[in-house]
Amino acid sequence: MHPSVHARTTPDKPAIIMAGSGETISYAELDRRSNQVAQLLRARGIGIGDTVAMCLENHPWFFCLAWGFQRAGVHYVGISSRLTAPETAYILADSGAKILFGSAYLAPALDEVATLAPQVPQLRFGLDAEHALAAMPNTPIADERAGADMLYSSGTTGQPKGVKIPLPADPAIDATNVLVQLAMMAYGINADAVYLSPAPLYHAAPLRWSMTVHKIGGTVVVMERFDPEAALAAIEKYKITDSQFVPTHFVRMLKLPEDVRKKYDVSTLKCAIHAAAPCPVPIKQAMIEWWGPVLFEYYAGTEGNGSTFITSAEWLGKPGSVGKALSGILHICDENGDDVPPGTEGQVFFEPTEGMMPFEYHNDPAKTADAKNKHGWSSLGDVGYMDSDGYLFLTDRKSFMIISGGVNIYPQEIENLLITHPKVADAAVIGAPDPDMGERVVAVVQPLDIADATPQLAEELAAYLAPQLSRVKMPRQIDFREQLPRELTGKLYKRLLRDEYKQAYEKAQAGA
Incomplete structure (x- = not known):
């Protein structure tokens, strides 16, 4: 209401x-x-x-x-x-x-x-x-x-x-909606909720979830800007019961010194929702060990074309999954738009069910049409697979795929490994132009301490990755940045990095 x-x-x-x-x-x-x-x-x-x-x-x-x-x-x-x-x-x-x-x-x-x-x-x-x-x-x-x-x-x-x-x-301003029902039934959010919003409010999830808490009658605590220790302090001070984070928030909180992490009482938390970007398995595992089984994950987009949901208990049995379909019917499709068998990778589509609102990309009918396949199912452009129990596992975004020497490589797996290294604050893996391979795998790393941005750290990271990745997926180059172009909502502007490497390549070719 x-x-x-x-x-x-x-x-x-x-x-x-x-x-x-x-x-x-x-x-x-x-x-x-x-x-x-x-x-x-x-x-x-x-x-x-x-x-x-x-x-x-x-x-x-x-x-x-x-x-x-x-x-x-x-x-x-x-x-x-x-x-x-x-x-x-x-x-x-x-x-x-x-x-x-x-x-x-x-x-x-x-x-x-x-x-x-x-x-x-x-x-x-x-x-x-x-x-x-x-x-x-x-x-x-x-x-x-x-x-x-x-x-x-x-x-x-x-x-x-x-x-x-x-x-x-329903034109009535006090009408309930699907998100209110979901918040109350799936997440247990009620009028006693004290909800922490640590992310920028212009983004879909913080805006819609905070307004949902208002509809239910709870209190929304807004962080002016995210800081890992300040978030923990706010949880203790305001006795936060519910919140929403993105994986980069978890990474930054986990990389605080242990004595700082232990200083704050987070026991009032009943529900810590996360979404917006893939969460590396070790990061989520560490958060559940720290905060208890209060993490709830969903996969969805601003488009509202479908969603999945998973509890901490379910996730511990299916590590890495983003859950089962909650709205819409989930499909994994091949390039022809047809369903593939369980365990087979393909593009993630949602089939609309009764009562779901259609969406369009404003002033872009071509993009709207491109988001749908021949069945009328729509996709956000992500790739993944569904297991035989109906749980979705995301591989990466289709547009982020690197094709090196004819082999399809998804950067997410490499990024998830890099972020677990104790000296790494953030990481992006892209395909840079390569005259022999078409694209070569490049890792762009933001160290916790920029003073560590040395050839020695690059060697250390390569040695860290080598036992865990097949040779074709290994970065051929590791570069460092003081800050990656990541939106505060967790989204990484890979386009900016790819454009930078493409321009450098074209300039080098022109000068050759």
Whole structure:
């Protein structure tokens, strides 16, 4: 149900707590502010079915905006605060956004956006947004209607595309949805939940899960930015019961000194959900040993075309699996779009079941069509296999596959091994152009300490991998970076690395 219901029953209960500052917004205040947001949209001529955008850091007003959009029947676009001005301007133009809510904190980038997208008016918190909203009535608009997010893919393999779903069939703003039912039944999240959101709120999972907790009536604790020790401190301080992480969060917490990890009480945690990127088996094993069997994993996409789910107990019996189908019917298909036998690798597809919403990539009918096979089943572009019990194991993304000397190599396996080395903070494995092999395997490693970025560490890592990988999968080159181009949501921008190596190769060839 909409938080406005909780504003009537538990008005003083915290709906939002900012983990760092402690700033708290009650359900009554969330209700007032979201009404003002909806009123502002109508005052600006923005109606049902229009599109609006927000580009904010994890800000106290973020959910006030989101819930205001939900009351106004608009499609709302959350834009990464880490994008460049041209990337933001592209999303504004592509989505047809009628207004952009930003913040004074992001002023340098948003000033440039204003020159690139002058057709989109901006309001910024810390500048003029609070004043504009304060002038609005804090009562509901006359034509309340449920809205829907329209989130853009992270552009890991090309220009980001907006995932557009129809506005909910039930126009009532307090209608329940599938995610609410899932949260309560599969994850046990209830009105007593204190939910930690450590990731950027513009991303699908943090936004949708946090808003789901609001629908249920729990409290959402928002980290302004992720820090491994600060996350543990927040779990202890706010007695967190539920949360969502990505595997890079786990890696960073596990690489804290043992005395730091043991310093914090995490016993209140009942449910630690993770998704968004593959989790190496040793990392997840170590987290279950540390936190207990409270890890729940799912596989799904912004597209909402299907999902899988697995508990800690199930995972311990099927290490590496992302679970069985929870929504949609799971299929592993060959290149012709036909089912393959259990244990055989292929592309992962979901067949829609009754009540599932269709999706489209905004302004890209070709990409929408390409996501479906001849049966009408849709895919996110991942490759994997299903065992005879119906459990899905992901191999990698199809677009990340390296073809070296005619052999198909999936980088995920190599990356999962590298990340377990004690001196490695992050790793990406790509295919770089090679005149003899077509592509050669290159590992780009972010050391925990950049001072370790030496030929000696490269040799140490190669020796570490050699007993665990077949010769064809061994990196032919190991390079170091102070920081990999990884989004805070866990997504790795491999396209940037591949483009870099491709350009270097072409430059070398031209100079040869």
